Every structure is written in structure tokens, then in C-alpha cells.
Amino acid sequence: MRAVPTWVDQVHDRDKVEQCIYDLAFKPDGTQLIVAAGNKVLVYDTSDGTMLQPLKGHKDMVYCVAYAKDGKRFASGSADKSVIIWTSKLEGILKYTHNDSIQCVSYNPVTHQLASCSSSDFGLWSPEQKSVSKHKVSSKITCCSWTNDGQYLALGMFNGVVSIRNKNGEEKVKIERPGGSLSPVWSICWNPSKDEHNDILAVADWGQKLSFYQLSGKQIGKDRSLGCDPCCVSYFSRGEYIVLSGSDRQVSLFTKDGVRLGTIGEQSSWVWTCKVKPDSNYVVVGCQDGTLAFYQLIFSTVHGLYKDRYAFRDCMTDVIVQHLITEQKVRIKCRELVKKIAIYKNRLAIQMPEKILIYELYSEDAADMHYRVKEKIIKKFECNLLVVCSQHVILCQEKRLQCLSFKGVKEREWMMESLIRYIKVIGGPPGREGLLVGLKNGQILKIFVDNLFAITLLKQATSVRCLDMSASRNKLAVVDENNTCLVYDITTKELLFQEPNANSVAWNTQCEDMLCFSGGGYLNIKASNFPVHQQKLQGFVVGYNGSKIFCLHVYSMSSVDVPQSTPMYQYLERKMFCEAYQIACLGVTDLDWRELAMEALEGLDFETAKKAFIRIRDLRYLELINSIEERKKRGDSNDDLFLADVYAYQGKFHEAAKLYKKGGQESRALNMYTDLRMFDYAKDFLGSGDPKETKTLITKQADWARNIREPKAAAEMYLSAGEHMKAIELSGDHGWVEITFHKAGRQDEAVRVLEQLTHNAVVESRFNDASYYYWMLSMQCLDIAQDNEEKQDTMLHKFHYFQHLAELYHAYHSIQRYTDEPFSSHLPETLFNISRFLLHSLTKESPLGISKVYPSL
Numbered sequence: 001m002r003a004v005p006t007w008v009d010q011v012h013d014r015d016k017v018e019q020c021i022y023d024l025a026f027k028p029d030g031t032q033l034i035v036a037a038g039n040k041v042l043v044y045d046t047s048d049g050t051m052l053q054p055l056k057g058h059k060d061m062v063y064c065v066a067y068a069k070d071g072k073r074f075a076s077g078s079a080d081k082s083v084i085i086w087t088s089k090l091e092g093i094l095k096y097t098h099n100d101s102i103q104c105v106s107y108n109p110v111t112h113q114l115a116s117c118s119s120s121d122f123g124l125w126s127p128e129q130k131s132v133s134k135h136k137v138s139s140k141i142t143c144c145s146w147t148n149d150g151q152y153l154a155l156g157m158f159n160g161v162v163s164i165r166n167k168n169g170e171e172k173v174k175i176e177r178p179g180g181s182l183s184p185v186w187s188i189c190w191n192p193s194k195d196e197h198n199d200i201l202a203v204a205d206w207g208q209k210l211s212f213y214q215l216s217g218k219q220i221g222k223d224r225s226l227g228c229d230p231c232c233v234s235y236f237s238r239g240e241y242i243v244l245s246g247s248d249r250q251v252s253l254f255t256k257d258g259v260r261l262g263t264i265g266e267q268s269s270w271v272w273t274c275k276v277k278p279d280s281n282y283v284v285v286g287c288q289d290g291t292l293a294f295y296q297l298i299f300s301t302v303h304g305l306y307k308d309r310y311a312f313r314d315c316m317t318d319v320i321v322q323h324l325i326t327e328q329k330v331r332i333k334c335r336e337l338v339k340k341i342a343i344y345k346n347r348l349a350i351q352m353p354e355k356i357l358i359y360e361l362y363s364e365d366a367a368d369m370h371y372r373v374k375e376k377i378i379k380k381f382e383c384n385l386l387v388v389c390s391q392h393v394i395l396c397q398e399k400r401l402q403c404l405s406f407k408g409v410k411e412r413e414w415m416m417e418s419l420i421r422y423i424k425v426i427g428g429p430p431g432r433e434g435l436l437v438g439l440k441n442g443q444i445l446k447i448f449v450d451n452l453f454a455i456t457l458l459k460q461a462t463s464v465r466c467l468d469m470s471a472s473r474n475k476l477a478v479v480d481e482n483n484t485c486l487v488y489d490i491t492t493k494e495l496l497f498q499e500p501n502a503n504s505v506a507w508n509t510q511c512e513d514m515l516c517f518s519g520g521g522y523l524n525i526k527a528s529n530f531p532v533h534q535q536k537l538q539g540f541v542v543g544y545n546g547s548k549i550f551c552l553h554v555y556s557m558s559s560v561d562v563p564q565s566t567p568m569y570q571y572l573e574r575k576m577f578c579e580a581y582q583i584a585c586l587g588v589t590d591l592d593w594r595e596l597a598m599e600a601l602e603g604l605d606f607e608t609a610k611k612a613f614i615r616i617r618d619l620r621y622l623e624l625i626n627s628i629e630e631r632k633k634r635g636d637s638n639d640d641l642f643l644a645d646v647y648a649y650q651g652k653f654h655e656a657a658k659l660y661k662k663g664g665q666e667s668r669a670l671n672m673y674t675d676l677r678m679f680d681y682a683k684d685f686l687g688s689g690d691p692k693e694t695k696t697l698i699t700k701q702a703d704w705a706r707n708i709r710e711p712k713a714a715a716e717m718y719l720s721a722g723e724h725m726k727a728i729e730l731s732g733d734h735g736w737v738e739i740t741f742h743k744a745g746r747q748d749e750a751v752r753v754l755e756q757l758t759h760n761a762v763v764e765s766r767f768n769d770a771s772y773y774y775w776m777l778s779m780q781c782l783d784i785a786q787d788n789e790e791k792q793d794t795m796l797h798k799f800h801y802f803q804h805l806a807e808l809y810h811a812y813h814s815i816q817r818y819t820d821e822p823f824s825s826h827l828p829e830t831l832f833n834i835s836r837f838l839l840h841s842l843t844k845e846s847p848l849g850i851s852k853v854y855p856s857l
Helices: 565-573 577-584 590-602 606-616 619-633 639-650 653-662 666-675 679-685 691-707 711-720 724-733 737-743 747-763 767-787 792-820 828-841
Strands: 002-010 021-026 032-037 040-045 050-055 062-067 073-078 082-087 092-097 102-107 114-118 121-125 133-136 141-146 152-157 161-166 171-176 185-190 200-205 209-214 219-225 230-235 241-246 250-255 260-266 271-276 282-287 291-298 303-306 309-314 318-323 329-333 340-344 347-352 355-361 371-377 385-388 392-397 400-405 410-415 420-427 434-439 443-448 455-459 464-469 475-480 485-489 495-499 504-507 514-519 522-527 533-536 540-545 548-553 556-561
Touching: 002 260, 021 282, 032 062, 032 073, 032 282, 040 062, 073 102, 073 114, 082 102, 082 114, 082 121, 114 141, 152 185, 152 200, 161 185, 185 230, 200 230, 200 241, 241 271, 250 271, 260 282, 260 291, 309 340, 318 347, 340 385, 347 385, 385 420, 392 420, 420 464, 434 464, 443 464, 464 504, 475 504, 475 514, 495 522, 514 540, 522 565, 565 577, 565 590, 577 590, 577 606, 590 606, 590 619, 590 639, 606 619, 619 639, 639 653, 747 767, 767 792, 792 828
Parallel strands: 021 062, 021 271, 062 102, 102 141, 141 185, 230 271, 303 340, 504 540
Antiparallel strands: 002 291, 021 032, 032 040, 040 050, 062 073, 073 082, 082 092, 102 114, 114 121, 121 133, 141 152, 152 161, 161 171, 185 200, 200 209, 209 219, 230 241, 241 250, 250 260, 271 282, 282 291, 303 309, 309 318, 318 329, 340 347, 347 355, 355 371, 385 392, 392 400, 400 410, 420 434, 434 443, 443 455, 464 475, 475 485, 485 495, 504 514, 514 522, 522 533, 540 548, 548 556
């Protein structure tokens, strides 16, 4: 914790006489500060300490002020026995009096009821009532405070008693401090935290003690000795800290449990009052000599990180160890100010004001979170940085490094040329670990804890802010004071590359060539010498393990899962398949794995492709790779053919065919296209008009047509391929005997076969078949007319005649079905129109089987 003075003012009257400041109150939004100074109420602007307006209305010293939580009113109480209520516009609207001087005032946080306390009584006033209800007390009231829910009012008295009253002024609990009237209760305050299960009251008395009580009157813990007479105790808005001032002329910071953490500011006189600005880390103090000082408290982050374990300070006195992968947390209560934390493997070191505690894990389980005390070094140390190793603690003091055993014995010491800016344990055997040290003059050293001599790795022109070494210890990343990330080859001292806008850097612990750095609101990931990949991220990168990046933002550590797709594709573009596989192992999607597998396969890196396909369980491609490996074992080394097989599996058939042709395996291209039924492309790979190959191709094409139920096309192809038996078999299966005769050149025989089929169909009342056969007869006649000019007129006449019969039998089929079967799919109107068509068509004789008479039963 560090206190930075923001502004200071000295309050005087017109005669330059110092005016004692007895009380302070913030406007709830924190923009204004109300000050009780002399016989005036002063209003300050908290941003710059400007006095906005002095308020006159009291005739004597103003002892107390308080602001309502709704921000509409504030009140002031004075030695002139009066209470004045002011509006937020700084106008007095009401004044009432007590019989004695007013000692303290407090607004109810819920009902905005005002409690005003004097030496002999206290009063309760609310905007809804005109009168003030007053209640007598047996001792002088010095301080008062409402509970968070506004149900109870605690009164601190000069006789050492704390009286807890309800809203009506009735006493419910009475707390008597040891010492009685010798220990006047001078300041009390309820903890405003909403996380506490009970209402907790902090009591500061002039027995120089700080104590805590529940609403029931039960004391929490033991009294805390202060060493001074306390004048004011006040909580932070969230109740995590307490500020306390008094006769020791300083303001101190305590935990909510009363553990002293440090001094906020020292003054020249008693500090009568101290208050915390709402929802902030600003503290204002008022002194006997009129000094009004405004401080900003800066709570530095005290933490340590080793791989996936992160230890940090909480509430200044506790240490929380967090496993960043499992999200497990364990709290170690130190009950003292934690000054430094260091963590390494199974060791945890915690520095407190008078000692250093060394903890170890109970077991070697990677997920174990149970720590126990291993050693205690009971000695006060002043150091800037602290690191812990397996058997040693390393203290950094400006330019000096000291190596202590866990017993506190100094074993070694190193003196540097410049201030030490950064130190990190980079691993090693127990008792012989290596340290990476960065200096302000730009020098970077490696130190082994068992060696007195430091090794200079390199020296740069700018100061070091952050360091990290790659997994194999070959590369060094440095962030300098210009926010530039510089990466060096440790062996050659060569600067490999540099990137701007960096505030912290970390190498990936699982991949040699990957690092990340943060800065400017962005997370930057860089693989090898490829361009940086950016994504938005607030905070500081402190670790990079696999696909997880550990980022510290303000006071919280978080692990961010970062897909490694971008660097993987960067390697793929360079055909660096092994490196791309290593990156993919850190964490990529299934689609990225497939892309890597395909690229490696096309690049003929079968080992990488095989491992990638195993990841996504693609058995089809694994079978292909195994077949290629078997062929390679048999001595086949034609890469064109291997790649052609790959393209064929990927569906890139034309590319595959070109490579088959290039490799002298045109038959494989022919077989591929034939299997794919792409016969037009297959013809391009027929060997120089070889009739045997042509016949085979046409036969396969016919087989395919037959399989997809295109028998006519198949029959035609069989005939063209010279497979007459297959054509006859297919024609017989489908009743196409006439085709057989026709193709054999026996057209008359074909006509007689069709006429016989037609006659049989009519006799068996299969008029639809008869129609079809007549249609075929007509087409047969048309074919004969085309081939034989002598019979052309006769055949054309028969063509029209058979077409006419085909139409008649087709129409009569519906009528015959209607008369012979119980149901019909035609509407009566349709049947009627069919009958009309038949009557008009049958002008002469009726064909065989067609009857104009409806047979009745």
C-alpha cells in the first residue's frame, strides 16, 4: 500500500488563526466534502481541493457534520447547542437545539432520519415530523452510527459504554468496555459490507484499544492495542479496510479484523477525523492545526506465478493460491501484512514484516492444493523482489542479490552493476536452479544459486522491464522501457525481431517458437518470424501454457483459451507441416485438424497427415495412407501416382487423371472415370483407338445403363459393342422380340410377331397392351418405310391405320374397365367424353373386341 497526497489545505480564520477540524463528511457521489472547521461549515470540491463556499449559521465551534445517503441534505452540530439542516444546494432549511453542545450527528441510511447527540440526550428528527423526539442518557455521547438496514443506532459514551437503540430510541443492547470511565468510547462505526453475515461494530476507546462487536453485544476476537488515543474510526465503502486516526498524529490503515497494515500519512498535530471517499481509495484527514489532507491509496499487486499456479495477496493479510486450469483456490490466512509472495513448483514463500514463511504441498499430485508450513525464517528483511527455489530464498535489494537457506543462513551474495529490475527462476536441479536477471542498464544475466559467478547473456541499450526464456533456453524475449519486445538468439546474441507496444511477454512453455505479449489493449501472438496475430485483451500477460494465456487485469488473474489456428495456418502456408502439427497439438478445432491433414497429405508428408487423421478418426484416409506406405515398402516411389491417389480420394478427379497420365498409368485414369460412370472423360484415355479397350468401355457403360434401369439404352450399347447375346437376353426379358428381328434384318418377322402379340392382347381384353403393340407396329412400319422406298406408300398407310387403332384401344381400355370393374378412377363426365370420342371414331366397322353395346346383367 502506498499513499499519494492529492491535495492539502490549511484552514485559517481572517486573523490567520488555525481552525481545528473536528469532523468531515462526503457527499454520497463523492464530488463534495463537508468540513467542520472552527464555527463554520466549509464545502470543498474533492477533485482539486477548491473551497466552494463557507456556510455561516453557527455561533460557536462546529463539532460534527453528516450527509444523508440520498444526497439531498446534510446536517451540522455545534457547541452553540444547535443543529442546522442544509440542502445539497448549500441552503439552510431547518434549525433546532438541544440543552447542551452537539457532539455528533448521523443520518439513517434507509429512512434518512437524523440522530443528533449532545452531552445529556439524543434526538431523532425526520422530514415527515415537525418536532424532534429526545431521549435522556446517563453519560456524555461522543459518537454514533446507524446499522446498514437503519434499524438500530449505536451510541458511544464517555463512561465506556456502547448503547444500541432501536429507531424509537429504546435501548436494546448495552456493551461495557473494560476500564469504564477510564476508557471513553471515542469513535464507533458499523461495517457497511453487504457480504458479512452479521452486523459488525468497530469500537475505538481511549483505553487505546480497537474492538469489534456483533449486534447482539458479543465481542468478536480480542481487543487490538493501538498505542495511541483513537479519535476516529471509519470503514471503506465495501468494508474491507478501516482507517483510524488519533493522538499519534497519523492516519493508519487496518484490515476489517483490526490488523494494522501501515501508515497513510503523518501530521504535525492530533488527527481528529478521517473519512474514506465513497466507492474509492481516497482518504481525507482533518487535524487540530487546521490541516486538511487528501490522499490516494494505491494498493500494489503482490503475487507470484509458476506455470499454472498463481498466488496473490487478498485483503492485505491473506494469500490465495489459485490453480489456473482447475480453477481451484485455497486461502492461507497469515493475520499479518503480506509484503511479498513467491511460488515455485511445490514451494510457496510469504514475506511478512518480521518473518518469511516457507510452505510446501502435502503431496506431489499436480492438482493438490493443500499447503503446510515447512520452515520459518524469523527475521526482518527489506527487499524489492523475492523469489523462492527448491531449497533457497532469493532476496533482491536494489543492486544486491542474497541467497538464503530455509534456515535463514546467507549462503551467497551477488552485486550487480545496476539496479535489478526483473528476476525469474528458470528451473534446474534442486539446489542448483538458474535465475534470469534483468538490470536497469540493459544487462541480462543468468545466475545459478550454487555458483558465485553470474553469466552475462547479453547487454542492450535500454533498460529491462520484463524477461522470459524459451522452453529450450535458446531464445530470450525482453520488454524494454520503450515498450518494445525484443527477441534474441542467446547463442549468437543476434536480434531476431522486435515488436512495438509491449508491456509484458511470455514464451509458450510447450512450443519453442511461440510467444505472446500484451500492450495497448491487445494480446499479440507471434509464431517464429510470421506476422503478429492480434486480439483485444486488457491486462498483462504473465504466462503462456499450451493454448492458455494467463492474464493479470488490475487485481484478478484469468486464463484465456486462445485457438492456435492462425499460427498453424501460417506454418501451413510455408509447407512446414511438422511445425504446424506441433502448434495444432496446443489446441485447434476439428476443421483445422482436417485442413492440416489434407495439406500434409497433398504435400506427401504422410507421417504428419497420418497423425492428423488419427486425431479426427478419419479411417478412410488412414486406409489410403497405409496403402501408399505399403507400396513404398515394395519399392514404388512415383510421387505423382501417390498424389494422384490423394486427389482421387479428395474428389479432384481431373487433377488425378492428369497425374495418372503423367505417371504413365492412363489405364488407372480410365478405370477411375469408368467406375465413376464418367464415360465421356474415360474416352479421352482410350489407348490410340484400341478396339478392345473401346469395346470394354462401351460394355461397362451398357452394364451401368442396365443397372440404373435404362434397358433400351443398354441394349443399344450392347449391340454397338458387339455383345449380341446380352442384347438379345435383355430384349427377351422385356418382351422386345421385334427389336431382335429388326436388328437381325428380318423386318417382316418382326411385324408378324407384333401382330400376334396384338391379337392375343385383344382376345384377352388387355386393350392397353393392344394399344401399345399397335403403336409399336406403326413405328415398325415407319422404320420399314424409311429403309424400303418400294414399300413406302403401303407402310405409311399402315402406319396411320395402326396409329388409329392404338388410339381406339387406348380409349376403349377405360370404358371396358368401367363396365367390368366395380370402381373407376375417371369422373362420369370423362367417361362420357371418351364414349363420344369412340362413337365418332367408329364410323365404319368396329375393330376386334370393341363393342358399342353395354352388356347388362
